[in-house]
Amino acid sequence: MHIHILLTVTTLCITILFPAVWGVNLGTCILQGDPQPPALFKDGDFIIGGAFTIHYYLRTEKHTYTRQPQPLECSGRDFRELRFARALQFAIQEINNSSDLLPGITLGYHIYDSCGSVPMAIKVSFQLANGLDFIFNNTDSCAKSAAVLALVGESGSTPSISMSRLFGPFGIPQVSHYATCACLSDKRQYPTFFRTIPSDHHQAAALARMVKHFGWTWIGAVRSDSDYGNNGMASFLKAAEEEGICVEYSEASTARVIVAFLAAGDMRFLLEELSQQPPPPMQWIGSEAWVTDPEMLRFNLCIGTVGFGIPRSVIPGFRNFLQFWESSFSCSLKQQTGSSTGMPACDGTEDLRALQNPYTDTSQLRITNMVYKATYAIAHAIHGIVCNGKYCDKNIKFEPRQVFDQLKRVNFTKNNYSVSFDTNGDPMATYELVNWQLQGDSSVDFVTVGQYDASQPKSREFSLNRAIFWYDGSEKVPVSVCSESCTPGSRKAVQKGRPVCCYDCINCAKGEISNETDSLDCHKCLPEYWPNNEKDKCLPKPVEFLSWDEILGIILAAFSIAGSLVALSMALVLYKNRASPIVKANNSELSFLLLFSLTLCFLCSLTFIGRPTEWSCMLRHTAFGITFVLCISCVLGKTVVVLMAFRATRPGSDVKKWFGPHQQRLSVFGFTLVQVLICVLWLTISPPFPYNNMQHYREKIILECSLGSSVGFWAVLGYIGLLAFLCFILAFMARKLPDNFNEAKLITFSMLIFCAVWITFVPAYVSSPGKFTVAVEIFAILASSFGLILCIFAPKCFIIIFRPEQNTKKHLMGKVPSKAL
16 A cells, blocks of 8 residues: 555656656746646635545546646545535634634635545645645745645545655644544654544444444454555454454355445445345444445445444534535526536525535534534644734744644643544544434434443443344344354364354363353362352262261161160170079170170271261271270180180199189280270371362262271271181181080181171272261171171070070080080
8 A cells, every 4th residue: 555655646746746757847847737726715814724525536547658647537526525624614714703712813724625535635735735836946845834734634544644644744734534544643654643533443442342242253344445444454353353253254245243344435335236236134333434424324224233433513503604505405596507617596496494415414413523623623733823822923934843743732622522632643532332223204313322432441431321223123132153152061162274253162071160151161160069960150069978867877877776785685694694504604704795895896886977077087996996806805715715624624734724714804905905005006196087088979078087097997907807817716626626515616607707707898898989988897897796796695595595404514514415506
């Protein structure tokens, strides 16, 4: 684009300013052809320039450089731009009649038609800078002061860029009312450029924020192939990317929502083409260049359009100023049609009340107010130079650069509208959100439905204050997405090779959640929490332990209590029959101690039921270890007594004195003391403690007792196993000794059951999950305890209760044949 401008400027310099190529003396420059006359002109003490697109089409010609170029010609009148030019006239008229601003000074104006084109804009720039002298000398042309002190215009960004590049080196300030390209904020390239309309940088951010607000992530976009369209679209695409919005295409497609960053003329041409073959209904999102242009309302394709426009304003007295007869009705007040005007004569039937066209329509003064503000800004800058208080000196000589310096400090309010410029020459950005709504009379009108104020915090920049009617006539926001939103409990997975707005929804992995729509990632719950079934929230993990109120816990507790009652019942039976031979023959003291220890064994299993606590964890393992050693010590003592009893019957044997009642008590106490010492060391060094096991099951917490020291636990079990194995060996050796009721046989069976239970316990304990680990341990305690009590004491009680005839010394000594066993 810059190369194109440079070539255009070079061409114009050759064809306009340097006619020496055509045989003219190089000492004098002659402007080829007639100068471009101002469209509107007024003389004054100080002159302000104006450039507007009063005609929007420039006849182009290909330069061959073999003949003199044809004069530039424009066609296609734009009445809205004519209104802009008249706004400059009106503002200067107000200023000239003001007693506060530039009193005693008359401002004049030179308003040119730039045709919205670069070649005409450059020609106009030369004339504004150098005046209309037909012939001027190279020696003094650049030394003369500019014909104008400042310029209002141009409407388009591309012509404004060309003009600003020419005005910049001479310090001539240019205040545009409609050039919004963000590139013009670059003061290194365009040092003297100002504008009263916000930069497209702000509009692009506002459009992206609005698109995000309505949930559109998959949109189309079209733009003018110009500085306005290209730079505006680039700013929008950058802002859209930051908001997570994807643009499917940049020229044409079937998307329902389309952002159009187009100049008004380009949009008009596009809609005219689309009207020939209407596409499916689309939701248009417009830029300020066309979204408030009244001429666009005739296109039914755009009903429901939403876009940002410059805030609507009021200029008192401006409508009356516009309504002059000939321009309003395109007729001549002369008696006959003038050949110079080409207009028909006015016949007196014209009605001002019925007059409605873009020129006289003052109901939507938006850009017109930007012209009004620009003119007043230049007037305030001149006031700051030539006025001291209420006295102004119109004879002061000054340069345009001084006006430029004053413009940077301008700050005033007119008709409740503030005017000032930041360091980039831009005003504060404020927009109205405009919606094209169908009215009751089937007409379409601009309705303000929201605002955007860049001075507010980011969360409050964009706001809506009334309902929007979309392209289908409903208030329901249309949907424009590449992929449907991912619900909570899932995450987005971008489709390979496609934009980020095209994705698949993947359910969160086990143990992860997402609690937002369109979440990019799933997040793990804290260790104590687990996702619900929908995977959109973390719930506390259920806690599992062998409780008193569950069936398994009740059954095990019942068997534990039942076992202890059985042991006490047998102890009661033996106590009542303690004088009977069968009780006396089997060491009644050890028997009662054994029954007591078995009662404790049954009851210690209750400590394994319920929520683990610090005390219950220490008690359950130590109580189990000590009571079982006490139990096995008693059985071991009874086994040794049996062996000693038969050895004591041999002549000359004195073994009985080595294992009498006193020694039996000492052996039981000694064996038990060893286990007590092991437990004390265990509890001192690394005792068991309550532990939340979250490794075995991810979805629940197992409340269990950590062993603390595994060595201590296996030492307790190992010692019990050692005593049980020793007892089994001794009992096995004594199983064939004589007597009808040899207790060694019963002890052998009981130890065989005991060892079998605890040998199978080890792999079952290691492999059982959760609360079943505790249940296995309780089962082993109960099974081994029941094995001991049933094998050792059940036969005795059976004989005492059901076979009393066998409860005699002769029968026990084997002198009476046994029928019971």
